[in-house]
Amino acid sequence: MIYCRFQEAPIDINEITQKVGKDSDGAVVIFTGQARNQTGEKEVTRLEYQIYQEMAEKELEKILRDASAKWNLTDCVVIHRFGKVLPGQVSIIIGVSSPHRDEAYSSSRYIIDTIKKTVPVWKKEFYRDGSSWITKGS
Amino acid sequence: MKITVKTFATVTDITGFSSSSIEVKGEKTVGHVLRDLQGEYPGLKNISDSLLMAVNEEYADHHHELKEGDVLAIFPPVSGG
Numbered sequence: 001m002i003y004c005r006f007q008e009a010p011i012d013i014n015e016i017t018q019k020v021g022k023d024s025d026g027a028v029v030i031f032t033g034q035a036r037n038q039t040g041e042k043e044v045t046r047l048e049y050q051i052y053q054e055m056a057e058k059e060l061e062k063i064l065r066d067a068s069a070k071w072n073l074t075d076c077v078v079i080h081r082f083g084k085v086l087p088g089q090v091s092i093i094i095g096v097s098s099p100h101r102d103e104a105y106s107s108s109r110y111i112i113d114t115i116k117k118t119v120p121v122w123k124k125e126f127y128r129d130g131s132s133w134i135t136k137g138s
Numbered sequence: 139m140k141i142t143v144k145t146f147a148t149v150t151d152i153t154g155f156s157s158s159s160i161e162v163k164g165e166k167t168v169g170h171v172l173r174d175l176q177g178e179y180p181g182l183k184n185i186s187d188s189l190l191m192a193v194n195e196e197y198a199d200h201h202h203e204l205k206e207g208d209v210l211a212i213f214p215p216v217s218g219g
Contacts, residue, residue, distance in 0.1 A: 052195075056218075117216070120211070121216055122217050
Protein backbone atom coordinates (compact mmCIF):
# COMPACT_ATOMS: atom_id res chain seq x y z
CA MET A 1 0.00 0.00 0.00
CA ILE A 2 1.28 3.44 -0.96
CA TYR A 3 -0.10 6.45 0.87
CA CYS A 4 1.05 10.05 1.23
CA ARG A 5 -0.32 13.43 2.14
CA PHE A 6 0.64 16.91 3.25
CA GLN A 7 -1.08 18.43 6.26
CA GLU A 8 -0.96 21.58 8.32
CA ALA A 9 -1.97 19.93 11.60
CA PRO A 10 0.54 18.15 13.86
CA ILE A 11 1.34 14.55 12.89
CA ASP A 12 -0.05 11.71 14.98
CA ILE A 13 2.69 9.07 15.01
CA ASN A 14 0.16 6.38 15.96
CA GLU A 15 -1.54 6.83 12.60
CA ILE A 16 1.59 5.51 10.86
CA THR A 17 2.06 2.54 13.16
CA GLN A 18 -1.53 1.55 12.42
CA LYS A 19 -1.15 1.99 8.64
CA VAL A 20 2.21 0.26 8.12
CA GLY A 21 2.99 -3.44 8.35
CA LYS A 22 1.24 -6.75 7.66
CA ASP A 23 1.66 -10.10 9.39
CA SER A 24 3.93 -11.20 6.53
CA ASP A 25 6.39 -8.38 7.33
CA GLY A 26 9.43 -8.98 9.48
CA ALA A 27 10.47 -5.32 9.45
CA VAL A 28 8.78 -1.98 9.94
CA VAL A 29 11.01 1.10 9.82
CA ILE A 30 9.60 4.44 10.91
CA PHE A 31 11.60 7.62 10.42
CA THR A 32 10.55 10.94 11.88
CA GLY A 33 12.19 14.21 10.98
CA GLN A 34 11.70 17.03 13.46
CA ALA A 35 12.34 20.74 13.58
CA ARG A 36 15.63 21.70 15.27
CA ASN A 37 15.69 24.52 17.81
CA GLN A 38 19.07 25.77 16.62
CA THR A 39 20.99 26.55 13.42
CA GLY A 40 24.64 27.24 14.12
CA GLU A 41 24.60 29.82 16.91
CA LYS A 42 21.05 30.97 16.18
CA GLU A 43 18.04 29.90 18.18
CA VAL A 44 15.20 28.84 15.89
CA THR A 45 11.79 29.87 17.22
CA ARG A 46 9.72 28.25 14.46
CA LEU A 47 9.76 26.98 10.90
CA GLU A 48 7.34 27.77 8.11
CA TYR A 49 7.05 25.21 5.32
CA GLN A 50 5.86 26.45 1.95
CA ILE A 51 4.64 23.87 -0.52
CA TYR A 52 3.79 23.74 -4.24
CA GLN A 53 0.99 21.38 -3.41
CA GLU A 54 -0.07 20.00 -6.79
CA MET A 55 3.49 19.23 -7.83
CA ALA A 56 4.64 18.09 -4.38
CA GLU A 57 1.96 15.42 -4.25
CA LYS A 58 2.96 14.12 -7.69
CA GLU A 59 6.68 14.09 -6.90
CA LEU A 60 6.17 12.39 -3.55
CA GLU A 61 4.00 9.70 -5.12
CA LYS A 62 6.69 9.07 -7.74
CA ILE A 63 9.30 8.52 -5.02
CA LEU A 64 7.04 6.11 -3.15
CA ARG A 65 6.17 4.17 -6.30
CA ASP A 66 9.89 3.89 -7.20
CA ALA A 67 10.88 2.79 -3.69
CA SER A 68 8.01 0.37 -3.42
CA ALA A 69 8.94 -1.28 -6.73
CA LYS A 70 12.70 -1.30 -6.15
CA TRP A 71 12.58 -2.84 -2.65
CA ASN A 72 9.30 -4.72 -3.04
CA LEU A 73 7.78 -2.99 -0.01
CA THR A 74 4.51 -4.09 1.52
CA ASP A 75 3.57 -0.64 2.83
CA CYS A 76 5.05 2.76 2.16
CA VAL A 77 3.54 5.80 3.90
CA VAL A 78 4.64 9.45 4.18
CA ILE A 79 2.99 12.37 5.94
CA HIS A 80 4.66 15.78 5.55
CA ARG A 81 3.70 18.99 7.37
CA PHE A 82 3.32 22.43 5.84
CA GLY A 83 2.75 25.82 7.43
CA LYS A 84 4.05 26.54 10.92
CA VAL A 85 6.13 23.86 12.68
CA LEU A 86 7.58 24.45 16.14
CA PRO A 87 10.98 23.16 17.36
CA GLY A 88 10.66 19.56 18.51
CA GLN A 89 7.56 18.92 16.40
CA VAL A 90 7.59 16.21 13.75
CA SER A 91 7.79 17.73 10.26
CA ILE A 92 7.77 14.45 8.34
CA ILE A 93 7.12 10.81 9.08
CA ILE A 94 8.02 7.90 6.82
CA GLY A 95 6.86 4.36 7.46
CA VAL A 96 7.88 1.37 5.36
CA SER A 97 7.44 -2.36 5.83
CA SER A 98 8.87 -5.45 4.14
CA PRO A 99 9.49 -9.11 4.90
CA HIS A 100 13.18 -8.39 5.75
CA ARG A 101 14.95 -5.43 7.37
CA ASP A 102 17.53 -4.62 4.67
CA GLU A 103 14.82 -3.49 2.26
CA ALA A 104 13.02 -1.47 4.92
CA TYR A 105 16.15 0.36 6.08
CA SER A 106 17.45 1.05 2.56
CA SER A 107 14.12 2.28 1.21
CA SER A 108 13.51 4.59 4.19
CA ARG A 109 16.87 6.27 3.62
CA TYR A 110 16.22 6.57 -0.12
CA ILE A 111 12.79 8.13 0.47
CA ILE A 112 13.97 10.90 2.84
CA ASP A 113 17.07 11.66 0.74
CA THR A 114 15.04 11.91 -2.47
CA ILE A 115 12.30 14.03 -0.88
CA LYS A 116 15.00 16.53 0.09
CA LYS A 117 16.14 16.72 -3.53
CA THR A 118 12.96 16.75 -5.61
CA VAL A 119 9.74 17.47 -3.70
CA PRO A 120 8.90 21.18 -4.01
CA VAL A 121 8.74 22.18 -0.35
CA TRP A 122 10.77 25.00 1.21
CA LYS A 123 11.40 25.79 4.83
CA LYS A 124 11.94 29.18 6.32
CA GLU A 125 13.61 29.47 9.71
CA PHE A 126 12.51 32.19 12.10
CA TYR A 127 14.90 33.53 14.74
CA ARG A 128 14.44 36.11 17.48
CA ASP A 129 15.91 38.73 15.14
CA GLY A 130 14.79 37.74 11.65
CA SER A 131 14.26 34.84 9.29
CA SER A 132 15.83 33.09 6.32
CA TRP A 133 14.86 30.56 3.65
CA ILE A 134 16.77 27.31 3.79
CA THR A 135 17.53 26.50 0.19
CA LYS A 136 19.86 23.55 0.53
CA GLY A 137 18.83 20.13 1.79
CA SER A 138 19.51 19.84 5.51
CA MET B 139 0.88 33.57 -26.10
CA LYS B 140 -0.10 33.72 -22.45
CA ILE B 141 1.29 31.56 -19.67
CA THR B 142 1.07 31.62 -15.88
CA VAL B 143 4.28 32.04 -13.89
CA LYS B 144 4.32 30.80 -10.32
CA THR B 145 7.15 31.53 -7.91
CA PHE B 146 8.10 30.14 -4.52
CA ALA B 147 10.32 30.98 -1.53
CA THR B 148 13.22 33.33 -2.38
CA VAL B 149 11.97 33.77 -5.96
CA THR B 150 8.69 35.25 -4.63
CA ASP B 151 10.70 37.56 -2.35
CA ILE B 152 12.65 38.84 -5.36
CA THR B 153 9.80 39.21 -7.87
CA GLY B 154 7.09 40.30 -5.44
CA PHE B 155 4.50 38.00 -7.00
CA SER B 156 3.54 34.39 -6.35
CA SER B 157 1.45 33.96 -9.49
CA SER B 158 1.20 36.14 -12.58
CA SER B 159 -0.09 35.87 -16.12
CA ILE B 160 2.55 36.92 -18.65
CA GLU B 161 2.65 37.40 -22.41
CA VAL B 162 5.47 35.46 -24.10
CA LYS B 163 6.83 37.06 -27.26
CA GLY B 164 9.47 35.65 -29.57
CA GLU B 165 11.22 32.45 -28.53
CA LYS B 166 8.83 30.31 -26.48
CA THR B 167 11.27 28.38 -24.33
CA VAL B 168 11.62 28.25 -20.55
CA GLY B 169 15.11 29.74 -20.86
CA HIS B 170 13.81 32.71 -22.83
CA VAL B 171 11.10 33.51 -20.29
CA LEU B 172 13.67 33.18 -17.51
CA ARG B 173 16.03 35.62 -19.25
CA ASP B 174 13.18 38.12 -19.63
CA LEU B 175 12.32 37.80 -15.95
CA GLN B 176 15.97 38.28 -15.00
CA GLY B 177 15.93 41.49 -17.01
CA GLU B 178 12.89 42.68 -15.11
CA TYR B 179 14.04 41.39 -11.69
CA PRO B 180 17.88 41.62 -11.60
CA GLY B 181 17.95 39.89 -8.19
CA LEU B 182 17.17 36.63 -10.00
CA LYS B 183 20.56 36.76 -11.73
CA ASN B 184 22.36 36.16 -8.42
CA ILE B 185 20.60 32.82 -7.97
CA SER B 186 20.15 31.89 -11.65
CA ASP B 187 22.51 28.88 -11.51
CA SER B 188 20.54 27.25 -8.73
CA LEU B 189 17.00 27.96 -9.98
CA LEU B 190 14.72 25.04 -10.75
CA MET B 191 11.82 25.14 -13.21
CA ALA B 192 8.70 23.09 -13.71
CA VAL B 193 6.09 23.20 -16.46
CA ASN B 194 2.62 21.95 -15.57
CA GLU B 195 4.02 20.39 -12.39
CA GLU B 196 6.84 18.46 -14.07
CA TYR B 197 10.50 19.47 -13.85
CA ALA B 198 11.65 21.13 -17.09
CA ASP B 199 14.95 22.49 -18.45
CA HIS B 200 15.78 25.71 -20.33
CA HIS B 201 15.04 24.14 -23.71
CA HIS B 202 11.48 23.13 -22.86
CA GLU B 203 9.05 24.64 -25.40
CA LEU B 204 6.09 26.39 -23.77
CA LYS B 205 2.51 26.30 -25.01
CA GLU B 206 -0.47 28.62 -24.53
CA GLY B 207 -1.89 28.24 -21.02
CA ASP B 208 1.15 26.44 -19.54
CA VAL B 209 2.02 26.97 -15.88
CA LEU B 210 5.73 27.70 -15.43
CA ALA B 211 6.97 27.44 -11.84
CA ILE B 212 10.32 28.93 -10.84
CA PHE B 213 11.87 28.16 -7.48
CA PRO B 214 15.12 27.68 -5.54
CA PRO B 215 16.49 24.27 -4.50
CA VAL B 216 13.94 22.50 -2.34
CA SER B 217 14.38 22.03 1.42
CA GLY B 218 11.59 19.79 2.63
CA GLY B 219 11.71 16.96 5.09
